[in-house]
Amino acid sequence: MDDYSIYVSELLRWNKVHKLISKADETRILDRHIKNSEEVFYIIRDFGIKEIADVGSGAGFPGVVFSILDRRLDVYLIEVVAKKCAFLEYLKTKLGLSYEVICKDVNKIDKSFEATIERAFGKPLDIVNTMEKLSNKYTFLMVGENEDLTPLKSLGYKDIKLKEGFLLLKKK
Secondary structure, eight states, X not given: OOHHHHHHXXXXXXXXXXXXXXXXXXXXXXXXXXXXXXXXXXXXXXXXXXXXXXXXXXXXXXXXXXXXXXXXXXXXXXOOOHHHHHHHHHHHHHHTOOOEEEOSOGGGOOOOEEEEEEEOSSOGGGTHHXXXXXXXXXXXXXXXXXXXXXXXXHTTOEEEEOSSSEEEEEEO
């Protein structure tokens, strides 16, 4: 089995008990989550980033995918929910990956990273200040098609169109 097959299989198994992703997303893990994360990885790879923190990692998208695609990339998965942290730690061992899980509130992290990324499912403006404080160089946001980009653009974010949604980036 390849890494993605194991990832999907374990995610579905854990999801039965721990609700890591919505039931509706279970049939779209490869298309919606993995392919979207891969698309973003290949864009940000061109920035020469060596370290990235996935803020609010949840079930590991996009951070785990980044770690699978480039095992030399230093990936930090920041997640406050203990059951999600447990899944991410289990998956790291199962896949032989070297990312670090930081299981605490993002506002209580005293480390900074070369880049931060978040899949913004709520209001991106609510987290950008925290993400920018954690970032030494780049802040990335993955947002949906229907997100109003105007407030983020007024903060200096540039957008890149994805197959589904946008990748917004800001360089310090």
